[in-house]
Amino acid sequence: MNKANQRDGAQLAPWKTIVNDEPFVSVTSAPKQTDVIIIGAGITGVTAALRLIKAGKNVLLIDAHNPGFGTTGGTSAHINTFIDTTYKEAEDAFGLDGAKLLADAVNEGFAEIKANIAEYNIECDYAELPGYIYAEDDDQVKELDNVYNGTSRVGVSIREVESVPVNVPYKQALILDGQAQFHPLKYLNGLLRAFNDAGGFVLENTLIDDISKEGVLHKCIAGDKYFYAKDVFYATHIPPKITSFSFRCAPYRSYVVAVELTNAQYPDALIYDLQEPYHYFRTHVIDGQPLLLVGGNDHKTGHDDPDQAFADLEFYVRKYYEVASVKYKWSSQYYIPADGLPYIGQMPETAARVWCATGYNGNGMMLGSISAKIVSDLILGIENRYEKLFSPSRIKPIAGFGEFVKENADVAYHFVADRFKAEDIDSFKEIEAGSGKIVELDGEKIAAYKDEAGLIHALSPVCTHAGCFVNWNNKEKSWDCPCHGARYDIDGNVLTGPADKGLEKFTTN
Ligand SMILES: Cc1cc2nc3c(=O)[nH]c(=O)nc-3n(C[C@H](O)[C@H](O)[C@H](O)COP(=O)(O)OP(=O)(O)OC[C@H]3O[C@@H](n4cnc5c(N)ncnc54)[C@H](O)[C@@H]3O)c2cc1C
Known part of the structure; x- marks a missing residue:
């Protein structure tokens, strides 16, 4: 029986004030x-589970924690007709037909959410609103022109606008009608209700640590428990272990204040x-x-100081708005793909x-909603027109996505440099209660967290995914890996993949 509603x-x-x-x-x-x-009960996994059970499949949905534990529980829940990779960038890399197909996929993902809300009668604060993008200086005005041209060329409605309801001064702006927002966990819970009603199974607190093949079946392994199926879908946001995605997806933390x-x-x-x-700015009524x-x-992930990121964001809001109080602040994780498009389909190397x-x-x-549709179609043997564009096996030059190349270069750097760069401190004394630090004890590096009672929780700082050293995140109270974004709690349990094993524990006296 699910009562917990935790996040990573x-x-x-x-969103976490409601329970399932x-x-x-x-x-x-x-x-x-x-x-x-289906492994992973975020928006991707739950949407796919419901589609497949409605199509007559027998489905087991497994999560290492609880539904909404991952980024779906830490999102900001905008539903848009455009995405972070601009249609102009997509056109440059994949041609106009590719960019148009991308726009169709984004819109179909949007429509999938809207259709589910109507079909399953989900009360999730869904509201359709205009979306504005504004430029503050001349360089941004040029970028805005690119956004306008690229978006118009793929047939997504966008136009110039005089006035934006924001307190930040701007030079020029665009408006996209018919954007939307919702409460992500009310939506997720509505999908889960429909999935349960249709006879689906949800299993919480079960981390799948491996998959092997036995005849025509895949064996999903969770410690000493096994579950078998003909099809397995890693809806884990990032697939576990060291895979080509370790080098094709860069993990980022993103911050929100309410x-x-x-x-x-x-x-x-x-x-x-x-x-x-x-x-970005938007309004949501909570309680x-x-x-x-x-x-x-x-x-x-694992690079800048989360305290500073929250402080800067709060400073930025207070600069333009009369803030009575900060009610919530949280961060969560996302993954930037090497060539700007998501990877959806048959998992390579498996x-x-x-x-x-x-x-x-x-x-x-x-994209999670359209992924659910694409993967469901592939499982059901239905042709899907997005299969090729998003194929995880595609080979595409990553030129043009300079940010990704720059950021991922430091994956290699961290593999080498972490071994020598951890802070040299000879005792646990300097660690503040409720905080963590990499310390050195008898020549050994330790990821040490001091709890409020003064007890040290000592872990190996070596990320179990690819062997980099983790860094302390003082806001989310987690150990974050700067290489591929694996995250662990103060006792070393996995919070976020791609790691599928916890940090090794040290015993201290
Ligand atoms: C701050 C922030 C704001 C965002 N805002 C928006 C937005 O406004 N609009 C938008 O479209 N997108 C937004 N995004 C992105 C969006 O939230 C995510 O892409 C989306 O939630 C990912 O959903 P998911 O189901 O794929 O993964 P998740 O929600 O992360 O779910 C993955 C699940 O898999 C489970 N899992 C992982 N490994 C295992 C394992 N080995 N065994 C069992 N279970 C496992 C986890 O416990 C987790 O519950 C935002 C992201 C961030 C960080």
Whole structure:
């Protein structure tokens, strides 16, 4: 029975104030064999599970924690007709037909959410609103022109606008009608209810640590428990272990604050700037209280200081808005794909009929929903017109996505340099209560967390995924790997893949 509604960080996201009352199966009552096993109960996995059960498949949905534990529980829940990879960038890399197909996929993902809300009668604060993008200087005006031209060419409606409901001064702006927002966990819970009603099985707190092939079946291994299926879908946001995705998807943290204003200047719109990294503004009513949600200050996981990122974001909001109080602040993780498009389909380097979907950038509401549709079609033997464009086996030069190349170069750097660069400190004394640090003890590096009672939780700092050293994230109280974004809690348990094993524990006296 599910009652927990945790997420992969210590900071509370406003979506997490609701609980899921759906009855879930226990590990002993879960079916040992089904047609399909879906690993990961975020928007991707739950949407796919519902589609497949409705198509007549027997489905087991497994999560290492609880539904919504991952980024779906830490998203900012915009639903758009455009994505972070601009249509201009997509056209440059994949041609106009490729960019048009991408736009169709984004819109179909959007439509999938809307259709599910209507079909399953899901109350999830869904609202359609205009979306604005504005430029603050001449360089951004040029970028805005590119956005306008690229978006128009793929047939997505966009036009110039005089006025934007934002307090930030701007030079020029565009408007996209018919964007939307919702409460991601109310939506997820609605899908889960429909999945349960249709006879689906949800198994929580079960980390799949390996898959092997036995005849025509895949064996999903969770410690000493096994579950069999003909098809397995890694809807884990990033597939586990060292795979080609370790080098094709760069992990980023992104920050959000939800503030109460002293006046009623809450925008009835979704608003984005063109800074690098960008900011966005939107309003959501939580427990009767309108809140201004402002996001941004993204950085590569394990690199910048999360305290500073929150401080900078809060400073930025206060510069333009009269803030009465900060009600929520949280961060979460996303993955930038090497060539700008997500990877959806047969998982490379594995047996046939193991599927995956990853590399959504900050657009997983639409891309997770369309992934669910694409992978469901592939499982059901239905042709899907997006299969080739998003194929994880595609080979595409990554020129033009300079940010990715620059960022991923430091994966190699961290493999080498972490061994020598950890801070040299000879005792645990300097660690503040409630905080963590890499310390050295008898020549051995230790990831040490000091709890409020003064007890040290000592772990090996070596990430179990690819052997880099983890860094302390003082806001989400987690150990974050700067190479591929694996994250662990203070006792070394995996919070975020691609690691599928916890950090090794040290015993201290
Ligand atoms: C701050 C922020 C704001 C965002 N805002 C937007 C937005 O406004 N609009 C938008 O479209 N997108 C947005 N995104 C992106 C979007 O939220 C994500 O792309 C999307 O939620 C990913 O969903 P998912 O189901 O693929 O993965 P997740 O929600 O991360 O779910 C993966 C699940 O897999 C489970 N899991 C992992 N490994 C295993 C294993 N080995 N065994 C069992 N279970 C496992 C995890 O516990 C988790 O529950 C945002 C991202 C961030 C970080």
